[in-house]
Amino acid sequence: MTTTLLFQSLVLGVLLGGLYALLAAGLTLYFGVMRVVMIAHSAFLILAAYLAWYFNQQTGMDPLLSLVITVPLFFLMGVGMQRLLITRLRPATLTMMSVLLTFAVALFIEGMIGFVWSGTQRRIQLPYSGESITFLGAQVAVVKLVAFALAALSLGLLYLLLKYSRFGLALRATIQHKEAAQLVGIKTDRVAGFGFGLGLATAAIGGTALSLDATIYPSLHWHWIGPLMAIIVVGGLGSIPGAAVAAMVLGIGQSLLQVPLGTTWAQTIFYVALFATLMLRPQGFFGGRLAQRF
């Protein structure tokens, strides 16, 4: 292994980790706020990717501009989904039943994408798809850099929103102790709806970032949900900084392990990490306080 390859792999790992962090952020949010295991998250990612592709196809404009439409749209879909579907589940079995419910939603989305745009594999062709800049001897693809910037920006905004806004305070209070939050006058139902919407809004951004540098097809989301679930468990359910750190560690780990071990074995890092976390620290390595109750 040459040092150039090592450094190149490290750079690729950081970029991949950033994307993973963005894609997993929504997932940990749903669980944090509502104990909902959202299997359909990656299906929404692919839906957003398709919308970005379709937008580019129809208008010829940069797919990033589709965010103006998809982010509010996904936010509303999230609120709607929480108010119409998730709240109907009984609290006692919420976590388990949400798996079934969102599994169905994922299948529905996959079917709809196939119905509307067929199963043909699509890719957005950008003038800068193959372009890269040289950074200390490593090649950094422009599209990957854009995706990373998008991830950093949206995760930063999400963090500020949760940390400093009134809504963020209410959301965190709901995450920490729902009943106590209700006692101090927080409308936890509405907060939960907005929280879900926020999660789906991150899926809109993540899916668009994904569409810049991936060939997409309706069933692609099944390849993503496993690694993303592993990331949020390792990071600690409900913790956004935890998800970000775990995503970065696993992304870099996967990229570096691929050099000596090959692709097949490098992919198992997610499951090894998941297994080790459940053995050693079931609440996850970050923000553990919440998950201890489960």
Added chain:
Amino acid sequence: MSPRMTPRRRTRRALAAVAGLSATALVLTACSGDAEEAGGGSGSDDPLVIGISLPLTGDFSEPGKGVQRGYEAWAQFVNEDGGLLGRQVELKILDDQSNADRVVQDYEALIAQDEVDLVFGPFSTRLVVPSARVAQEYGMLFVEPAGAAAEVFEQGFDNLFYAAPAVADDHYNYLAEEILAMPEGERPETVAVASMDDPFAQGTAYGLRDKLAEGGLEVVVDEVYPPNTTDFSPIAAKISDSGADMVIGGTQYQDAVNLIVALQQLNYQPQLAAFSTAPTNPEFASAIGDKTEGILSPTGYTETASFPSNVDFVERYTELHGNAPGEDEANAYTTGQVVAAAVEAVGCAEQGECQQQLIDWLRTNEVETVVGPLTWDETGKPQGAHLIQQYVDGEIQIVLPEDAKEADLIFPKPEW
């Protein structure tokens, strides 16, 4: 499963037996009238009946219907041209519902009860193997359009011929020959291989890899990735870091596109880039954009191939259907051409001794078809190779072999 299946299967068997008996009875009564003429020998005006079973419903119905269109086009054109041995050709096509049990029954019935003169093969390895066994029991020539997997040729059939240019391992043969024929100083010296963990993809890539390695090229990267891989940049990084002169991708569609773009992002510029499957897909150019120049791919059939019978086939088929034939249609048509060549050469087409003569003739002769000249080894494996296509001036064109090429091979390939 089997106890539950038995009654149903028994009913089916019984029905088949009844159908068979009545068919035999019909044939017997029919024979009494025709006996004189049939005994009269070759000058018969009876149509020459060819028995076929195809998956017209079920899992393989899409390609099955393509094969049907190819067979029917072949029969129609042969009849328009005066038939085979002066007799009109009649196809008797049954639907096996993509079911291996049904396909066996179908060929039993076609050969034993209907006493067809000849049989053509069905679609897919899963149906070819059991039906070839039936044909072998009856000593029938069995030319098939769709069994490329290695297991077809490992069964010890001595009556089977695969009517296509090559099995997966041989897809890249023309390219391998071309590279090995280059002078030492000019040809690529190092090769990087990445293949999906899939028998077909690996077959194509490893066929080329092994031939080049034997010829003295060094394999510097040899990666295998699972079919669900979405991120190809680490593989691309390895290939790029190796600086290999040539890259071979044992690929399907999405992985080829992702890998090629990842290689471009790392500014890796090989002298040759060969990827299976994807470049022949109409979506390919719209995914990669204007950076396809010089990318190579093997293909089993192209409507633009200049083989004389292909020009005729494409013209007449397009007139008939309003669109050019695809690979399934072409493979079926090729099957017809192969059998017809043997029949014309030997001068007979009926069950019995004639079949062995047809088999023996095909073992030792070359047949001109829409996919080029075909010859076979003793297991029925075609001895050819796929055509090699390359993106030249933004169009995918045949560059190898010499006698079929539409454009010259570009080497080294332009930067992407």
